[in-house]
Amino acid sequence: MxxxxxxxxxxxxxxxxxxxxxxxxxxxxxxxxxxxxxxxxxxxxxxxxxxxxxxxxxxxxxxxxxxxxxxxxxxxxxxxxxxxxxxxSSLTIRDIHEEVLERGHVHHATVHLAKAESASATAAQRLGVGLNASVFHTVIVHYENGVALQCEDRYVNPECAPDYLSVDFTKITPTHYLLDVAPLWEARFAVEAGLPTAREAKLLGLKITDPVLIVSRRTVNRGVPITQARLVHPAGRYQIDGVFKP
Amino acid sequence: MxxxxxxxxxxxxxxxxxxxxxxxxxxxxxxxxxxxxxxxxxxxxxxxxxxxxxxxxxxxxxxxxxxxxxxxxxxxxxxxxxxxxxxxSSLTIRDIHEEVLERGHVHHATVHLAKAESASATAAQRLGVGLNASVFHTVIVHYENGVALQCEDRYVNPECAPDYLSVDFTKITPTHYLLDVAPLWEARFAVEAGLPTAREAKLLGLKITDPVLIVSRRTVNRGVPITQARLVHPAGRYQIDGVFKP
DNA sequence: GAAATATACTTGTCTAGACAAGTTTGCGCA
DNA sequence: TGCGCAAACTTGTCTAGACAAGTATATTTC
CATH class of the missing domain: 1.10.10.10 (Winged helix-like DNA-binding domain superfamily/Winged helix DNA-binding domain)
Known part of the structure; x- marks a missing residue:
């Protein structure tokens, strides 16, 4: 007993x-x-x-x-x-698709740019590659129940994901796709407030004086940059939440 | 061998x-x-x-x-x-004092409000107590090397920290003090972009049209609210960083 | 050829020691 | 009374099983 x-x-x-x-x-x-x-x-x-x-x-x-x-x-x-x-005080930034689904809402995306470019100074600096290196560049807007929630401006290293531009990003998010083809080992990211660029304002239906939440994220594997994304969210429409309860 | x-x-x-x-x-x-x-x-x-x-x-x-x-x-x-x-994609929000020190900079704080109040509807809702319940309210500005970095608007439940108002918050942050006297077990928080209130704008040296990063955090122990803080940071002056490298 | 059964492999978890290493406490002696 | 040392307590880590439970593979039977 x-x-x-x-x-x-x-x-x-x-x-x-x-x-x-x-x-x-x-x-x-x-x-x-x-x-x-x-x-x-x-x-x-x-x-x-x-x-x-x-x-x-x-x-x-x-x-x-x-x-x-x-x-x-x-x-x-x-x-x-x-x-x-x-x-x-820890929180996790989610893939937008997963986050929207978890709220029981509908996610869809529109692709506004998807092309190979020579890296400008900005792109090179953001992604961590050499000036004029070949990079893939996409601009995608994500919606929740038809409302623009996130403007994703992303650079991708072609070495890591050569087929990136042939993917239909209305059906899968770049984040999800890159997880499969270019596993990461390191990431850096920042969360800040700011103002949208003119283009981002236009895509999100904002004025350029409207505040936005900006999440920047860069991933790397074995010292090789994989991707860098600037995720811009209208204030009032999006927040990052965390809950702690052991 | x-x-x-x-x-x-x-x-x-x-x-x-x-x-x-x-x-x-x-x-x-x-x-x-x-x-x-x-x-x-x-x-x-x-x-x-x-x-x-x-x-x-x-x-x-x-x-x-x-x-x-x-x-x-x-x-x-x-x-x-x-x-x-x-x-x-996980990151941790730090105590402002600790964060500034880790950058090798100087932190100081100015106290702009520290008093007991009856909870307004807003305060009650933010802290999770009854309307007109007694709450402590502090407004503190934190500086890094003399530059205003964060405006902290905080409500505290007197039950959990009866001596809160007698503390000198130019010498210790409320976060740090509350850690000692009112251990938490649950926390909820949100990170978003927004605009400052007129008062916050004034205290941070901003215009009310300047974007700010807002971290809201509420802690609870055994179902009893401890504190709720709204931490407002000027865009361009502050960001939350995360690094992942196993 | 398919289904049932057995076997093998794999992770999940536990036991009852054991020794290492760090710290605290108690005791004896000057 | 203070110092040094021993004993006791505590965590850190390991071993060599053992059995439970889940899954995959192989074999046997119909």
Whole structure:
């Protein structure tokens, strides 16, 4: 017969493995403030005794909480409840198509430019290639339920995606396509406010004095630039959201 | 004598433990494209043989790569190189003081409002408390090297931080203070472009037609609202950056 | 040739040690 | 009373199994 604190099995659906039950127990204690940030938590030995499991099982639970940023561990000292500021302020920028679908809305795109060019100084600087290098350049507008949501101005390195220009970007986003053909290993991006260019204003149905949210993103693999995109969104029509709840 | 592929120890500094060496080996192979996303990677048994370690050691390496989003694992099938789009698009919003210091610059703050109020409809809605509930309200401008960078308009729940108004916010940021006294467990935030209010424009030295980057952030613990902040940044003076490189 | 079954392979998870390494606490001695 | 050392506690990491559970492959049977 298992002790009261021993990881148990419920009727019907399979119970979570003991290491997950221990994680959940500790998470709940953290959530209800039993240990405020900086507070010392029970040692591995304590938890081994409490849950009647092996130390490796307890260790896995604690290490995963540590990797999730919920606890801090110091060799020889102990395990402490963590302050959650850093982990609670993370957010993820999504592919526009996926984002719109997740809202239960309809995404469509119109292609306004798709051609090979010699890189201008701006293009070269944005993509990280040499002046006059051959680059692919697309300008696409994305809509949610018929409303312009994003103007995507993108340069692509032909070396990484030679067939880029033959793709129908009314059916698949460049982001999605490039994921398949040009896997990334590094990315840099920035989020800022600004004003649209005249062209962007026109494509988005804005005045050039209307504020926009600009996400710039550049991806690289093995030192080779893959793509650089400038994603422009009308203020009031688009925001990036984040939620944190362990 | 250790085999060629056995985790080894280098002269001088202590070698990484075997599980970390295996992670590094696999990361390097992933980085150089040896396995492109979706490709099947060696099984745990293969890696056990290759590195002459126990299966638990290999398992830990793979599981941590999985938690970092670099590989996908399917029980009974195998381990696969992951597509990195989602994990590569994450970024973290920092405390302004810490961010400025990290750039090697000087941060200072001026306090323009710090008082207890009855929550207006706007304040109540923003913080998630009842209309006319007592709330603390501060308006603070943060500078980097003397240049206004952020106007912070914040409401705080007195229940969570009763001594909030007695704090000198020219010496510590509200974010930092609240971290200590009112640990969070949940957070919601949004990043968008917009225009400043007349007051924000004045405090930031802007015209009300100048675009701004607005970060809204609300934190909660055990269902109780802690704080809500509207952080307004002049376009051109501030951006949120992210870098991804496993 | 298809279906059923067995076998093999793979990940998921656990145990019960073990030793390394770091830190804290307690004890003995000057 | 303070210092040095030993003991105890704690996390870091590893081993060598073991069994569970999922999937893929091979074999057997109809």
């Amino acid at each position: 298992r002790s009261q604190s021993e990881p148990t099995q419920s009727a019907g659906k399979r119970a979570a493995p003991p290491y997950e039950q221990i994680k959940l127990f500790l998470k709940e204690r953290l959530e209800n403030g039993h240990w405020t940030p900086g507070a010392l938590m029970p040692s591995e030995a304590d938890l081994v005794a409490k849950f009647a499991v092996s130390r490796m099982t307890v260790n896995r639970a604690l290490r995963e909480l540590q990797l999730e940023g919920l606890v801090d561990r110091v060799q020889g000292v102990g395990t402490f409840a963590a302050q959650l500021h850093r982990v609670s | 250790r085999s060629q592929s056995e985790p080894t120890q280098s002269a001088g500094k202590r070698a990484a433990p075997p599980y970390e060496q295996i992670k590094l080996f696999l990361k390097e192979r992933l980085e150089n494209g040896h396995w492109t996303p979706g490709a099947l990677m060696p099984s745990e048994a293969d890696l056990v043989a290759k590195f002459a370690v126990s299966r638990m050691t290999v398992n830990r390496a793979l599981r941590e790569l999985q938690l970092e989003g670099l590989v996908d694992r399917v029980q009974g099938v195998g381990t696969f190189a992951a597509q990195l789009h989602r994990v590569s």
